[in-house]
Amino acid sequence: REMGVKKRLLIYAITIIIGAPLIAWFDYVLVHVFSVTQYLIFTWGEFVTFFLGYEIRGLSRSEDREKN
Secondary structure, three states: OHHHHHHHHHHHHHHHHHHHHHHHHHHHHHHHHHHHHHHHHHHHHHHHHHHHHHHHHHHHHHHHHHHO
16 A cells, blocks of 8 residues: 555656646747747638538538438
8 A cells, every 4th residue: 555655656756757847848839839829720710610610501401401
């Protein structure tokens, strides 16, 4: 039982040691790339929304066609 606690603490320690720089780097990248990311997300989002809307309209049309 004591071993399990030590192992868990070790895993937490490793996670924090590896995770902290990763989070800091991610944060840094996020701040600098945010405007580009935002632009990409909006463009991609609009495209996907349009595409999905088109697909859904097409599906509902084909369903109506099958009913008639």
